Amino acid sequence: MLELRPTCENCNKALPPNSDEAHICSYECTFCTACVEMLENVCPNCGGGFTPRPIRPATNWKGDNFLGKDPASTRVKHRPVDGEAHARFAVDLKLIPTNAR
Numbered sequence: 001m002l003e004l005r006p007t008c009e010n011c012n013k014a015l016p017p018n019s020d021e022a023h024i025c026s027y028e029c030t031f032c033t034a035c036v037e038m039l040e041n042v043c044p045n046c047g048g049g050f051t052p053r054p055i056r057p058a059t060n061w062k063g064d065n066f067l068g069k070d071p072a073s074t075r076v077k078h079r080p081v082d083g084e085a086h087a088r089f090a091v092d093l094k095l096i097p098t099n100a101r
């Protein structure tokens with residue numbers, strides 16, 4: 001199940017489960033909109049891209065599939081990114097064709 005992390009990994013901004021600012025990579029690395037832009041949509045941990053994080057319903061619409069039963073994670077992952085090193089990483093990655101990554 002998707003781990004809804006509580007904050008942006010870079011700037012530690014709060015990203016509640018209903019935030020439309022939360023973005024995740026395929027490994028669930030979680031960043032806010034501003035940081036995703038700063039990172040040029042390249043995850044600093046895996047080099048993959050980001051997608052908006054889906055919102056888990058707060059209401060039990062169907063079959064107990066909601067926040068009340070599956071609450072968001074409270075484990076903060078705060079690992080600020082080294083901007084300069086990341087910029088080099090992002091440039092290098094963009095030189096590699098998409099199908100070879």
Ligand SMILES: [Zn+2]
Nearest residue numbers: 008011032035
């Ligand atoms: Zn951020």
Ligand SMILES: [Zn+2]
Nearest residue numbers: 025029043046
């Ligand atoms: Zn990642």
